Amino acid sequence: xxxxxxxxxxxxxxxxxxxxxxxxxxxxxxxxxxxxxxxxxxxxxxxxxxxxxxxxxxxxxxxxxxxxxxxxxxxxxxxxxxxxxxxxxxxxxxxxxxxxxxxxxxxxxxxxxxxxxxxxxxxxxxxxxxxxxxxxxxxxxxxxxxxxxxxxxxxxxxxxxxxxxxxxxxxxxxxxxxxxxxxxxxxxxxxxxxxxxxxxxxxxxxxxxxxxxxxxxxxxxxxxxxxxxxxxxxxxxxxxxxxxxxxxxxxxxxxxxxxxxxxxxxxxxxxxxxxxxxxxxxxxxxxxxxxxxxxxxxxxxxxxxxxxxxxxxxxxxxxxxxxxxxxxxxxxxxxxxxxxxxxxxxxxxxxxxxxxxxxxxxxxxxxxx
Numbered sequence: 427x428x429x430x431x432x433x434x435x436x437x438x439x440x441x442x443x444x445x446x447x448x449x450x451x452x453x454x455x456x457x458x459x460x461x462x463x464x465x466x467x468x469x470x471x472x473x474x475x476x477x478x479x480x481x482x483x484x485x486x487x488x489x490x491x492x493x494x495x496x497x498x499x500x501x502x503x504x505x506x507x508x509x510x511x512x513x514x515x516x517x518x519x520x521x522x523x524x525x526x527x528x529x530x531x532x533x534x535x536x537x538x539x540x541x542x543x544x545x546x547x548x549x550x551x552x553x554x555x556x557x558x559x560x561x562x563x564x565x566x567x568x569x570x571x572x573x574x575x576x577x578x579x580x581x582x583x584x585x586x587x588x589x590x591x592x593x594x595x596x597x598x599x600x601x602x603x604x605x606x607x608x609x610x611x612x613x614x615x616x617x618x619x620x621x622x623x624x625x626x627x628x629x630x631x632x633x634x635x636x637x638x639x640x641x642x643x644x645x646x647x648x649x650x651x652x653x654x655x656x657x658x659x660x661x662x663x664x665x666x667x668x669x670x671x672x673x674x675x676x677x678x679x680x681x682x683x684x685x686x687x688x689x690x691x692x693x694x695x696x697x698x699x700x701x702x703x704x705x706x707x708x709x710x711x712x713x714x715x716x717x718x719x720x721x722x723x724x725x726x727x728x729x730x731x732x733x734x735x736x737x738x739x740x741x742x743x744x745x746x747x748x749x750x751x752x753x754x755x756x757x758x759x760x761x762x763x764x765x766x767x768x769x770x771x772x773x774x775x776x777x778x779x780x781x782x783x784x785x786x787x788x789x790x791x792x793x794x795x
Contacts, residue, residue, distance in 0.1 A: 476747025485629025497717025513574025514714025521691020524551025537609030552691015
């Protein structure tokens with residue numbers, strides 16, 4: 427007699443369950459839109475058209491997606507070590523501060539050098555900001571969720587102080603720095619494509635997208651193709667076994683959270699060096715928190731995170747177009763749809779696991795018979 431399947435196939439775990447969660451979120455959203463007197467199928471069509479229907483929309487979709495790739499990878503890195511880093515917002519703020527200091531320090535000497543140093547500084551400042559809660563967790567037992575939330579507020583207060591004080595634009599009234607030196611920015615993808623003779627409409631999508639994809643490949647290689655990654659995942663799955671095997675759990679905790687903070691800190695490359703070209707007080711815009719849902723929906727795998735990030739980028743861009751085309755669907759309703767996706771894909775990610783498992787058990791038993 428065949429035993430029931432205790433584990434779903436990889437494609438059911440990584441593809442089927444997330445798709446079912448996503449369909450459930452869209453079903454509930456469609457019912458809400460229908461209750462407002464609008465056609466949910468037309469709304470879905472407009473959302474897709476607004477996200478991928480023309481070149482500027484594609485540029486904005488992948489611009490938003492870049493932020494989610496960085497923050498989703500940050501959450502995933504900590505999660506594989508058994509920790510829940512909810513401080514991506516603060517780490518991104520400090521990363522933005524670091525890259526701004528690097529740009530102003532090296533921008534007058536060499537724009538290319540300033541860009542290179544800004545990439546390093548963004549990761550370094552994000553990692554250093556994550557080091558303090560990591561040390562408190564590893565050495566003092568302080569709960570990482572509490573400390574990283576607190577450090578979000580501290581980072582916000584620090585950035586506000588600097589942008590209305592020492593770093594404020596001379597003569598300005600807004601909480602923002604002076605513009606970055608000429609040339610100290612990341613090229614737009616449309617500029618890169620024009621060099622090779624491919625016309626593409628101007629938009630905010632920039633080279634930080636390629637940096638984010640390189641980071642995704644790097645995270646995959648580090649976690650699944652190196653001894654360090656094996657030890658890190660072992661600590662996350664069974665700290666006692668890792669300790670018995672000679673792995674330092676406190677040290678691995680600090681390393682994992684610093685890597686997580688460095689990834690979150692690099693989010694500023696897209697927002698500040700790719701688009702705004704100055705440091706702003708509110709440039710994170712909640713991307714650090716949405717990164718949690720992106721990581722969970724992507725099953726904490728870099729490939730899944732990239733796909734989930736594109737989905738959320740499409741919701742951001744397509745939702746804006748949808749709110750413009752259908753006046754009854756306000757921006758608040760778009761936020762609600764995003765929240766439903768987060769709810770079903772993140773908080774309720776196991777909702778369909780039992781029925782799907784039972785179906786596989788029946789098919790497994792039938793095949794064995």
